[in-house]
Amino acid sequence: MPSLLKEYAEFFRQFRARYETTGAILPSSRFLARALTRPLALHTRPVRILEVGPGTGPVTRRIVGLMRPEDRLDLVELNDQFVAILRDRLDSEPQFRAVAEQTRLHHCPIQEFRADKPYDFIISGLPLNNFSPELVEEIFDCFFRLLAPEGVLSYFEYMFLRAVRMRVGRRNERQRLRGVDQVVSRYLSRYRFRRDWVFCNVPPAWVQHLRRDG
Numbered sequence: 001m002p003s004l005l006k007e008y009a010e011f012f013r014q015f016r017a018r019y020e021t022t023g024a025i026l027p028s029s030r031f032l033a034r035a036l037t038r039p040l041a042l043h044t045r046p047v048r049i050l051e052v053g054p055g056t057g058p059v060t061r062r063i064v065g066l067m068r069p070e071d072r073l074d075l076v077e078l079n080d081q082f083v084a085i086l087r088d089r090l091d092s093e094p095q096f097r098a099v100a101e102q103t104r105l106h107h108c109p110i111q112e113f114r115a116d117k118p119y120d121f122i123i124s125g126l127p128l129n130n131f132s133p134e135l136v137e138e139i140f141d142c143f144f145r146l147l148a149p150e151g152v153l154s155y156f157e158y159m160f161l162r163a164v165r166m167r168v169g170r171r172n173e174r175q176r177l178r179g180v181d182q183v184v185s186r187y188l189s190r191y192r193f194r195r196d197w198v199f200c201n202v203p204p205a206w207v208q209h210l211r212r213d214g
């Protein structure tokens, strides 16, 4: 089976097996990957990059293409199947192999990840809408603890999904999503400096870009 099909098939299998943490039917499109890496694409000095929830690596592929010899990349992934795929790509795909020495793959939840230095860019694919408000708060806390003072956090969420599910879901679900929305909105109103609309993705997504000075 061609590798792209294999990647899609494995992603869909994980979506069915671990819906809550996978949170998507398909890997992100290259258009979404491009929007997530827009701030990174402008870098001119050596940088430290953290990708959280890389999955099968559609965004990682774009990141590694933008990396220069002095840059460092850490990948933090919870799912062991995705970790195996990423390890394989770092070993065998030329674009990934080119930066394998500059890259570290960590198999753990982001909440347990510790770093010795902060990151200039954090790029996240975590499905925040599937989590409890407390976990979303904890994750934003981690992001800002790991972010350098001038650093940029970029993450995506599916367009209007939370707003719709806050109205049509079961009562408990609506309550949970309202809690998530409060946490997310607080961070966005304080720190967001840009939002990209990406229609060429299943489903269409917003990319939120945040930094400390908003």
Ligand SMILES: C[S@@+](CC[C@H](N)C(=O)[O-])C[C@H]1O[C@@H](n2cnc3c(N)ncnc32)[C@H](O)[C@@H]1O
Binding pocket: 021, 022, 023, 024, 026, 027, 028, 052, 053, 054, 055, 056, 057, 058, 059, 076, 077, 078, 079, 082, 108, 109, 110, 111, 124, 125, 126, 127
């Ligand atoms: C929506 S998928 C995104 C995958 C990929 N970045 C993409 O864009 O196609 C979410 C990813 O986050 C991972 N994930 C979920 N919770 C996590 C956590 N607490 N720490 C690290 N990774 C997590 C999942 O295993 C999955 O790979």
